[in-house]
Amino acid sequence: MSPSRGLPIIGLVHIDIITVGKSGRGWVRDAAGEYTQRIGHYATVSVSEVRAERHRKGMSSDKVMAAEAGNLRRAIPQGAYTIALTPGGESVTSESFSLRLADLGLHGRSNLAFLIGGAYGLHPDLIATADWRLSLSPLTFSHDLALVLLVEQIYRAFTILRNEPYHK
Numbered sequence: 001m002s003p004s005r006g007l008p009i010i011g012l013v014h015i016d017i018i019t020v021g022k023s024g025r026g027w028v029r030d031a032a033g034e035y036t037q038r039i040g041h042y043a044t045v046s047v048s049e050v051r052a053e054r055h056r057k058g059m060s061s062d063k064v065m066a067a068e069a070g071n072l073r074r075a076i077p078q079g080a081y082t083i084a085l086t087p088g089g090e091s092v093t094s095e096s097f098s099l100r101l102a103d104l105g106l107h108g109r110s111n112l113a114f115l116i117g118g119a120y121g122l123h124p125d126l127i128a129t130a131d132w133r134l135s136l137s138p139l140t141f142s143h144d145l146a147l148v149l150l151v152e153q154i155y156r157a158f159t160i161l162r163n164e165p166y167h168k
Contacts, residue, residue, distance in 0.1 A: 013110040015045040017150060018075045019143050020068045020118030021052035028144040035151035042158040047147065050075050052118045061120040069123035072115055080113035082130045084122050085146055089133035098157035100132075114150060116143045 023029065032047060039045045050071035053064045076082060081104060092100065104112065115122060115130065121140075127133055136149050159166035 013043065014077075014112070015039070015043055015154065016075075016077055016080060016111070016113040017045065017047045017116065017147065018072055018113060019047070019049050019116040019147055020072065021143055022049050023144045023147070025144055028148060031148045032151050035148070035155045038155045039151065039158065042162075045151075045154070047151075048075060055119075062123070065117070065120050065123035066125075068118050068120075069126040072122075072126060076113045076115075077111055080111040081109040081132070083112060083114045083132045083134050084127045084130035085114060085116050085136060085150065086122055086127050086133055087135055087138050087140060088127075089135035091135045091138070094153060094156050095160060097153060098160040101154075101157050102161055116146050116150070118143060 023032075036045050036047060050068070053067040053071075055061070055064050101112075114134075115126065117123075136146060136153070141149065156166065158164075
């Protein structure tokens with residue numbers, strides 16, 4: 001079915017976006033806040049941060065990612081459909097992203113958890129166990145920028161599904 005038909009997202013109740021590390025940058029809070037507020041017209045959404053591990057002398061990036069993966073796993077709501085953001089994930093258009101969200105909602109996946117990694121990305125084991133591996137781009141982004149891009153695309157997906165004028 002074409003996204004221009006105004007598909008409802010049946011059963012989609014809550015979206016959790018979980019990032020590694022804190023954003024102290026005002027522009028990130030402002031931009032992400034703007035889009036999460038807009039998403040609030042369609043679904044509940046929360047953005048949370050887990051502790052980033054410090055890269056200590058002699059500590060491999062794999063150990064840093066493994067520790068952060070543990071922090072992320074503890075923050076994922078039980079039963080949530082997990083979506084790992086990774087450059088090696090599936091590349092989708094805004095329209096196909098919106099249809100995927102609609103399909104998840106139609107099939108009773110009412111809780112989604114998007115995972116955004118830290119400086120080294122997400123641990124391969126966490127990526128492997130995610131329900132969906134999604135790429136925002138083959139480029140690498142800071143977790144701050146990935147957050148802003150993600151919430152904008154989630155908002156865009158809802159407007160596509162509702163055939164609203166934001167998406168052109």
